[in-house]
Amino acid sequence: MKLLFPVLREVSDDRLDGARLVDAPQVSPATRGATEVATDAAAGFSRLVSADKPPKPALRVVARTSDFDGATDDRVATFSDYLSALRPQHWLKNLLVFVPILAAHRFVEPVLLARTLLEFVAFGCCASSGYLVNDLCDLQADRQHPQKRSRQFASGRLPLAYALTAAPVLAVVGFLLAGLLSALSLAVVLLYFTLTLGYSLSFKRVVLLDVFVLAGLYTLRIVAGAAAISSWPSVWLFAFSMFLFISLAFIKRYSELMVMRSVAGERATARGYELSDAELLSSTGTASGYVAVLVLALYFAGGMLNAPYSRHQLIWLVCPMLLYWVGYLWLIAHRGKMHHDPLVFAMRDRTSRVLILLMLATVVSAI
Numbered sequence: 001m002k003l004l005f006p007v008l009r010e011v012s013d014d015r016l017d018g019a020r021l022v023d024a025p026q027v028s029p030a031t032r033g034a035t036e037v038a039t040d041a042a043a044g045f046s047r048l049v050s051a052d053k054p055p056k057p058a059l060r061v062v063a064r065t066s067d068f069d070g071a072t073d074d075r076v077a078t079f080s081d082y083l084s085a086l087r088p089q090h091w092l093k094n095l096l097v098f099v100p101i102l103a104a105h106r107f108v109e110p111v112l113l114a115r116t117l118l119e120f121v122a123f124g125c126c127a128s129s130g131y132l133v134n135d136l137c138d139l140q141a142d143r144q145h146p147q148k149r150s151r152q153f154a155s156g157r158l159p160l161a162y163a164l165t166a167a168p169v170l171a172v173v174g175f176l177l178a179g180l181l182s183a184l185s186l187a188v189v190l191l192y193f194t195l196t197l198g199y200s201l202s203f204k205r206v207v208l209l210d211v212f213v214l215a216g217l218y219t220l221r222i223v224a225g226a227a228a229i230s231s232w233p234s235v236w237l238f239a240f241s242m243f244l245f246i247s248l249a250f251i252k253r254y255s256e257l258m259v260m261r262s263v264a265g266e267r268a269t270a271r272g273y274e275l276s277d278a279e280l281l282s283s284t285g286t287a288s289g290y291v292a293v294l295v296l297a298l299y300f301a302g303g304m305l306n307a308p309y310s311r312h313q314l315i316w317l318v319c320p321m322l323l324y325w326v327g328y329l330w331l332i333a334h335r336g337k338m339h340h341d342p343l344v345f346a347m348r349d350r351t352s353r354v355l356i357l358l359m360l361a362t363v364v365s366a367i
Helices: 004-023 029-049 079-084 088-103 110-137 139-143 160-181 183-201 209-229 235-267 275-301 312-334 342-348 350-366
Strands: none
Touching: 088 110, 088 209, 088 235, 088 342, 110 139, 110 160, 110 183, 110 209, 160 183, 160 209, 183 209, 209 235, 235 275, 235 312, 235 342, 275 312, 312 342, 312 350, 342 350
């Protein structure tokens, strides 16, 4: 900037001389007009070269994530930001641990209900720990994503030290709570957490394997609920759950691919999937969801509902409602409007909530 000082002085002097010429009465109108144009040009040039530093941007660009310089957002972090980093909304998926106690019709027993609730909290702690690890592993990718770039760590609102500290603490708390129930519950939680770490570090970049791991993580929640109350549901439930969760996992991958298509066009990729894979993901996921309904119908047709359900004919209404819900989720994903995990989306979407409540009401009325 020192080299610019003589230039600035010359421009300023020229501007003053021009002003004197303009004010001089002997100057002709043509000369005065030319001088004004020259003066304005000089002033503009002066403002251009005299800027010592560019205006401060709202977002500071981070060149490398390996340095853990995550600050890209100037807003001060709030308690809500720290809580949101744990993704408490995803704890809704942990409600699956209540499926075994509901299927066994033992939800009125306080002890079993308390054990299931403790398992729910244990899974919540481990899940939040896994999400923190996943966010650390995905910093670079999240900063390139149109929606995920606003996450707390990708945007820089929270220091990465928070994730590095909270992740192991939450995991240990989850293990301790599961250990209070039984050794089997602890083993299921440990398996869940191990698969979560494997998914964050490697599995999510292996096509198709990532989908089966996601479906397995959903199903493990049901296994954990059964371990908490020492009551194992029918294998039909596990078969139904596996096919349904595979469909939901395919929806998750298909939706991410559709989001990236809006950014990268025909060259879009997501988690190792290419845009040309979209049709395969859609057909396979839709078929898996409909097979889940078929498994449920075969279970109903087997006559195993006659004992626990006095009006077991009513429960058949669940099948068409479930078929509608699976098709509806895939329609939303195909339109590029599925911006959340499918189960989280279902809790926020009015149509999904109505269908889920209707299915639950049908099951209750059939008892």
